[in-house]
Amino acid sequence: MDGLARILFGHAAFQYFNAACELGLYEVLKEKPDLTRPEIADELGLAERANDILLLGATSLGTLTLRDGRYRLARIIDDLMETPDWQRLKDTVAFEQYIVYPGQFDFTASLRTNRNVGLRSIPGTGRDLYHRLSENRNLEKIFYRYMRSWSELANRHLVEVLDLSGARRLLDCGGGDAVNAIALARAHEHLEITVLEIAPTAPMTEKKVAEAGLGGRISVLAADMHHDPFPTGFDTVLFAHQLVIWTPEENTRLLRRAYRALPDGGRVVVFNSMSNDEGDGPVVAALDSVYFAALPAEGGMIYSWATHENCLREGGFRSVERIPLPGWTPHGVIIATK
Ligand SMILES: C[S@@+](CC[C@H](N)C(=O)[O-])C[C@H]1O[C@@H](n2cnc3c(N)ncnc32)[C@H](O)[C@@H]1O
Incomplete structure (x- = not known):
């Protein structure tokens, strides 16, 4: 018991x-x-x-x-407490308390209807959580503090495993407060990065880039990745903590848009938590999926590696490589080449 x-x-x-x-x-x-x-x-x-x-x-x-x-x-x-990860853990605790807790009350209803019923716990009219954050400045602060910390818990490994020596221009699609763009720009001095973010969030992204002193190498593009023309002129497109939000059909559509915009040899990089292909773990992937089912947008979960790989293949990519990352979070990287 x-x-x-x-x-x-x-x-x-x-x-x-x-x-x-x-x-x-x-x-x-x-x-x-x-x-x-x-x-x-x-x-x-x-x-x-x-x-x-x-x-x-x-x-x-x-x-x-x-x-x-x-x-x-x-x-x-x-x-x-001897490490910066303590603050990152506390930022995650605050996110769970003030954003996930109220929304996950509607988990069963979200499963029954296959919709994010818990979004009703976030005041505002935006079509998803991200479009409501700018309507709730305090929640926006809690969310992006967490998002930065959650990314930093794992992006040191992303920087290690992702060879960008041949890359020149990277698009960070839905890049949040540019936490991953900043880490990659610092690790690769030759790299130019554009962070694509929704218009209400883009000013916050610009502020964070300026504070990092990287305004010369990281630009911010206010756009909607689903509906606006997909930006061209990039050899690498990063989706960091992005393809856990949408349905597999939406992910395939997004990946197809990225595929068409890339030159031959261009790459898509998927960086987020992954569940295993058997569908029985790891437990953190399962627990994190309650939030994605109930809150941010209509689709989403911590998908299996195989689900992402299928979407990439349906999007046009033939060469797909999976790289599990170490650490207590179930993060992984998938690199697909056109
Ligand atoms: C889960 S956060 C990930 C942020 C960042 N990539 C990271 O890993 O820390 C998802 C981000 O995607 C952005 N986003 C959501 N819908 C979008 C859209 N339609 N077009 C562009 N960005 C979008 C949100 O505003 C949010 O900052």
């Missing part, structure tokens, strides 16, 4: 983690290990009962240890 009970109360486990992050519990114990229960209550400004609840959860879930009445960080938290 233990495994089943953890599923039953999975939402509560997350709420403990979110509260501990928001209240600064881990930062307090990083700075001052071996505090007692009343000392922690004092540091956090919590009443005794509230502090007891928080410590019961944080300890029993394995994020703290308790010995002789004194609390310490669990090794995994302590080690993570």
Whole structure:
């Protein structure tokens, strides 16, 4: 029953983690290990009962240890806090709390109707989550902070495995705040990059590129990748965390548009989480799919490698290479050549 009970109360486990992050519990114990229960209550400004609840959860879930009445960080938290990945994890926690949680309430309805019913949790009139973010500035900040962090958890590996020595002009299609464009531009000084983004988001992208001091090599194109003419003059088209949003039919259409716009030898690069071809894991791919089913747009999930490869072949590509990436997120890269 233990495994089943953890599923039953999975939402509560997350709420403990979110509260501990928001209240600064881990930062307090990083700075001052071996505090007692009343000392922690004092540091956090919590009443005794509230502090007891928080410590019961944080300890029993394995994020703290308790010995002789004194609390310490669990090794995994302590080690993570030594790295920039700790902030990235906290950015992901905030995204789960303020964007995914309200929307996933409609998961069953989304499965029943095969539509993203959970979009109703995001105020506004935009046709999808991305067109509503600019109508909710606070959610927009939470989303792009998370998106940057989620990309950074894996794009160090993208930079390693993607040989761009022969590339000259790369289109980052739906490039968000240019997090991947900036990483690739820094790794390849000869490369010129254009980030294509929807008009409401493009000014934020431009600001991030300017802050990175890369305005000379990264430009921003405000356009709709589905409906506007697909840009030409590029030898590489990157879809980063993009083909998890749309239906396979929409992905095939997008990939066909990219195929037609590329010269012979041009490449499409798909970079996002992947599920396995058997359809039984990994579990993070399954858990992340609840969000894609319920919220951002009508289609989408963490598709299998084979699903992406089929879309690429139907889009016209013949040579397709898959590259699984290391790390706890199920990220992978697929490179297809025209
Ligand atoms: C999941 S985010 C990925 C951002 C970035 N590629 C990354 O990996 O961090 C998807 C991005 O695609 C953009 N997008 C959505 N629909 C689009 C469209 N029709 N045309 C252009 N961009 C779009 C969104 O505004 C958003 O920034």
